[in-house]
Amino acid sequence: MPRTIIENIVIQEYKDQTFFEFCKYTTIRFFEIVYFEKGTGTIKINGKTVNYSANSIFVFVPDDIYIVNPESATTTVAIKFLKSFLGVMLRKMQIFR
Numbered sequence: 001m002p003r004t005i006i007e008n009i010v011i012q013e014y015k016d017q018t019f020f021e022f023c024k025y026t027t028i029r030f031f032e033i034v035y036f037e038k039g040t041g042t043i044k045i046n047g048k049t050v051n052y053s054a055n056s057i058f059v060f061v062p063d064d065i066y067i068v069n070p071e072s073a074t075t076t077v078a079i080k081f082l083k084s085f086l087g088v089m090l091r092k093m094q095i096f097r
Contacts (some may be wrong), residue, residue: 009081016073032060039074040086043067 014020017039036056042049043058045066050070052058060066062083068074 008084009079012078012080014078015075017076018078020068020070020074027063027065028060029062030080030082031062032064032078034058034060034068035077036077037075037077037094039070040072041068041070041075044069045094075083081082 034057036054038054040051040053043052043066045058045060046064058066058092068076
């Protein structure tokens, strides 16, 4: 599981997983973008179940609750960041205007 930390952002890659320990059905405290590169299964989000397949993308906000239930080996990338990251990025973008 490669993990990269870049100034208030964490990027994790999970290859060919049939179980995901990183997402338990508990409230998250951060923003998260989850990209499913390959695989199929379901994802339960705030009590509702939806299917995912290759090239699916989901965006979560603080207080969302989700869990991934793979039906086949799944490769995914999860990008996690706090609200403070958005402020840092906006300030940096102002420099280039």
